[in-house]
Amino acid sequence: MRFGGLVAVNAVSFDVRRGEITALIGPNGAGKTTVFNCITGFYKPTVGRLTLNRGDQSFLLERLRDHEISRRAGIARTFQNIRLFGGMTVLENLLVAQHAPLMKASGMTVLGVLRFPGFAKAERAAIEKAKGWLERIGLIDRADDPAADLPYGDQRRLEIARAMCTDPVVLCLDEPAAGLNPSESADLNALLRSIRAEDGVAVLLIEHDMSVVMEISDHVVVLDYGRLICDGTPALVREDPKVIAAYLGVDDEEVEQVEREIEERAS
């Protein structure tokens, strides 16, 4: 992905698998958000291919329009800053996420206004699904409160539930643990683990909090200056000299020295 003369992401290739949590990490400016923006259709990569395999269907994401990436391919995302509809209730936020199927069931409004049975059924199903997610994230008692009134950690989990209400196959989370206290962070980890176990979704997250990354991810991809420098299990990534050097801000020529120091410490 180029921005004028700047190559923000260069020849990066990795897989994200269903039923796994993949963390995308790297120092500031490494290109993580740019990768997210390419996957979710905010940017069209200058060169390259993003393939999503879903059952026997295959989607080339860079060729789809933004709304098709969420609706047809099944990719959902959250942002670094919370983007709930603060004035809407907690429940309404989850219904908005189901707007597309509801609009279809309402025959683009007409059947909805006339309360056709098909629409009433779809509406009930949407409310049931929303309530199911509120049970899962422990917010059913706050269903009718404005979303903006929730504590920060609850808002983060509500955002994830909202993304899940679109029935995604890939859930992209941009720094979900940012600003959370340890107890909120533990609740977030539990939610992500349950999504991995119960929903068969591929979770891709950008995260700076290494305790979250090491605790919940199955697979870690590390970027530095727009290039992929490591791709493997948390244990492998933690010991990789290139990763340690990137995080310590070590120059390229000093990487060998860091490698030697790590080997000496290990022996």
Ligand SMILES: Nc1ncnc2c1ncn2[C@@H]1O[C@H](COP(=O)(O)OP(=O)(O)OP(=O)(O)O)[C@@H](O)[C@H]1O
């Ligand atoms: N729209 C844009 N126009 C020009 N340059 C951009 C644009 N978006 C990102 N960049 C540049 O691309 C590089 C990668 O930025 P990106 O935001 O993807 O990094 P990041 O790893 O997400 O960083 P952070 O951890 O700070 O969020 C940076 O040099 C950034 O300045």
